Each structure stands twice: as C-alpha cells, then as structure tokens.
Amino acid sequence: MKKFLLNKQVRLKHDDANDKFYAFCVETGDHFTLNKTGYFILNHLKEEKNLNEIVTLLLEEMIVDKQAVLTDTIHFLELSEKNGIIASKNS
Amino acid sequence: MLDDHLNEFNYEEEFYFQWHITNGCNLRCKHCYHADYLNDSVQLNQLLQIGNHLCDAAQKWGKKASFSITGGEPFTNPDNIFSLLELLESRDADKIDILTNGTLLTDSIIHKLKKYKKLRRLQLSLEGLKETNDKIRGVNSYNRTIEAIDNLKKHGLIVSIMMTVGKHNMDEVIPLAEELAKHDVDVFIIDRFIPEGQSSELTEWVLSQEEIKKVYSRAYEYFIKTLKPRFLLYRTLFCLLNPDDPHIGAICSVGNNALTIMPNGDVLPCRRLPIKIGNLFETTLYDIWYMSPFLWEIRNPEKLKGKCNHCEYIPICRGCRAVAYALQGDYLAGDPQCWKEK
C-alpha cells in the first residue's frame, strides 16, 4: 500500500493567536492554508504512513463517518501531493 | 491638504528590504547603530545571490520589492553597488533608495547613478546645524554633506535627509528643515535616537515623552504648512497627533512587511532591533519569514504589553519595538516614549 511522507522542505505552523494552520515550503516559498484536520494529517506524516493508518488516527481523534473520512483523506492526500507538500511511494 | 501621491508607503502592496551590503565605512559617527566597522569579506556573487533571492521572495508574495541599500557606507565599494543596481533593475524591483554618508559621491559616480530608473532617491544624514552635526559626524562633515546635496541636485537626483533626533539636537529639527529647503532637498525624515551599537552609552540623549511630543508636533505643523522639504512622517506615534490624517503615522513594519539583511547574511526584524532571526547563507528567507518564533510573536498584537496592550491605535501604530527593546529590554513592552499614557 502507498505510503505518504511530508516533504523535507515543508514546515507546519499553527498560529494559535488566530487559530490558523499553515503548510510552508521553505524552499519554493509556496504557502498553503489548512484546516485543523489537514494540519492533523500532515503533522502525522512527519513519519511515513499509509492511508489506513491515517484514517485510523483520524477516527481515533474525531467522531466522524468512516466513509466520509476515507473520501476526504484520499482527496486531501492527492491535493497535497500535487502541490509538493507530501510525497508518496509504494511499499 | 496633501495629494495622495505623497502617501508613498503602502503596507498591503510593498515589501521593504533594508540591505546592508557592507560594514565598512569611512566615518565614525557617534550615534551610529553599528557596533563594528570591520570591512567584510562578502563577495559580489554572494550579494547577487541574496539580491536574487529577495526579489524572488517579493514576487512569490505578490509584493512590490522596495530596497534601501546601505552599509556601513555602500560607496566604499562602488563596483558592488552598481552591480546590485543592475540586478535590481533587471529583476524589476519597485524602488531603490541608497543610504549613504555622501562623502564618496564623485561626479562620475553621480553621473552613473542617473541611468537607474528604479533609483528613487539618495538618502544622506545630518544631525542638526553645522556645529551640532559636526560634533556627531566629524569635523566639516556638515559642509561636505551640503556639497554632496548640491551636487546630487545639480544632476537632477532626488535627495532625502535623515536626522536622528535626541535631546542633543531636538531644537534643530525645524531650523535644519529650513536650511534644507534652501538646498532643494526633496524629503526630510526624522527618527528617534535609540542607544545601541556605537551609541549604546549615550542614554542621556533619549527623548522623554514630553520632548518627543514636542518634536513631533513641530514637525507636523511644518509638514502641514510647507512641502519643502517634504517631511516623511510615516512613523509610529505620529498617529497621536491626528489619527484621521492618512499621511502621517504608520504601523511598525516589524513582522509585517519588512526585513533587514546584514552584510554577513544575518537577517534582523529591523536594523534598529538587533535580534538575529536567521542567516541567508544558512537558510532561505522563506524559512525565516514563515517560521521565526520571534516574528510570530511580534505579529500578534495580543502579546504587546503595557500601554500598547489593547491601545485603540494598535492597527495604525503598535509603538516602536526597537525603542521598547533598547530602553526596556523587552521588544513587546509598551513604547516608553509614547505620551498617550505616562
């Protein structure tokens, strides 16, 4: 199953003053605003994880519908990979 | 009262870099914020690398890049400064000011400067009328600066004068402005004296709240009456004189839209706030701007202390963080020179 990992040049930031979440690429300067869940996922991707592991973590953390979490997570991971925030590899 | 074009600072659109390209200087002014003048070994290719990176960053953030190039004395190495001007013009910098003591500006240098379209103005410094100025900046430096002004004006360049104001020269602000008008100086900038670097012992020069109010009020009166020279009053505290006048006052730019780069690549939040927040030879500007804990802290108005905490003028002032740091040892402290509250 595919494993995902936060890119080395990407830093995560929770601005607690405004309760905002960001991903910053310190190499290209690209910056992305995240929601709390996106930040949660990326924070966990500082160590390699596959989709199932991410979904399990999300379900442990929040009371949500499993199917919805799965769909949203797949979409988020695709988007993050496309924008160079994370990379994936087949394991 | 004033045309809108005189309001030249736009926080939304602009990112300001104060870039010290050398520590080397041919003068030793008493109040200088430099702590040492060792001529540095920074190579032109390193400066060009930094310049490109700063332009990339401004572009990435969708901001117009505005530069003040300075030193030390930037004309101690004219080849470097002209190479940087070429670079910044080619990278479409929005505007470039050069901050110089003026003493090394030969005719051939001035002539060459004229071709740079993005060069907005040359900023020189005077600390009052001749006697006061020369005590601080050295014998005959007043006359030399006036000569440099006349020469720059003769060649059609725009000239601004910076005066650092303390107890020692507060009564000479308006007399100096009047003198500068006679020499066609375009812009006059006053800034508060902060004891740091070379001048860290000169604490007796620091203006009290009442004194700074007096100096700023006189400057504002002059500003309303005449445009020659044009006073630039985009500074913290000025909002207290007339919060409805958009041509005066400014929110402290630290953490918002400005950074200072030192010759060795060190990045400071402001030249007058000597706290290193990174180094461009070790990391990127993005890393510093996005991740510096100092910058995140100072961006948060809730963190301000004392009189600045919950002040109604926070959106247009925030006090001078460098003054708070130099005088209170805490960059988040209330601005000790603000006269709004004792």
Ligand code: SF4
């Ligand atoms: S209290 Fe602080 S923010 Fe308010 S006017 Fe004074 S310096 Fe500015």
